[in-house]
Amino acid sequence: MSESQDPTSPEGAKQRVWDPIAGFGVTFRTMFKKVVTEQYPFEKLPTAPRFHGRHQLNRWPDGLEKCIGCELCAWACPADAIYVEGASNTEDERFSPGERYGRVYQINYLRCILCGLCIEACPTRALTMTNEYELADDNRADLIYEKSDLLAPLLPGMEQPPHPMRLGDDEGDYYRGTTR
Known part of the structure; x- marks a missing residue:
């Protein structure tokens, strides 16, 4: 077993503490961004001028x-x-x-x-x-x-x-x- 995988080593303890904080950091960063939700059936966005439809x-x-x-x-x-x-x-x-x-x-x-x-x-x-x-x-x-x-x-x-x-x-x- 390497030193980074050993839970009693200083690097293993650092990894146990830091990984959850890094994961929650991603959650907190995206939690306050503007939500991009399309209300498709109720709000229809215009298509591009050269769109190929029916x-x-x-x-x-x-x-x-x-x-x-x-x-x-x-x-x-x-x-x-x-x-x-x-x-x-x-x-x-x-x-x-x-x-x-x-x-x-x-x-x-x-x-x-x-x-x-x-x-x-x-x-x-x-x-x-x-x-x-x-x-x-x-x-x-x-x-x-x-x-x-x-x-x-x-x-x-x-x-x-x-x-x-x-x-x-x-x-x-x-x-x-x-x-x-």
């Missing part, structure tokens, strides 16, 4: 959908969380200014890792990410968001699709931002 499918100012059903977001998703099924627009039923639109659009938030690669792949900026981060649910089926859950709400002056193009003569006017 996805949103955007609209043009007249209400047509920006999504053209190209499926590039689904190809870019590393978790295979996005399913898109495109369909062709007709003159009687127009959902987007282009030839196609996303007839079925689903994001499975059980798989999604919120990486943002899908929004980088979107050629029309139809898909963006909001600051909404409360995505938990007690039902797995409710975590598969359909197109109706993801579409941006209609603002004043917007019309619910399907309807004819209102911002130009062709889809090029929409994408360039030139209006009649």
Whole structure:
């Protein structure tokens, strides 16, 4: 047994006395510091400006959908969380200014890792990410968001699709931002 482990030695007695005082010193130092407690459900702190939260499918100012059903977001998703099924627009039923639109659009938030690669792949900026981060649910089926859950709400002056193009003569006017 070494001298420091021997309780009868002077170093052993010093250790027996000093160790509890040092331990209580840590307690006393932290006892008077300001408490950092987050009251999460009641007080929600703002997120960072570039936070990646829930996805949103955007609209043009007249209400047509920006999504053209190209499926590039689904190809870019590393978790295979996005399913898109495109369909062709007709003159009687127009959902987007282009030839196609996303007839079925689903994001499975059980798989999604919120990486943002899908929004980088979107050629029309139809898909963006909001600051909404409360995505938990007690039902797995409710975590598969359909197109109706993801579409941006209609603002004043917007019309619910399907309807004819209102911002130009062709889809090029929409994408360039030139209006009649």
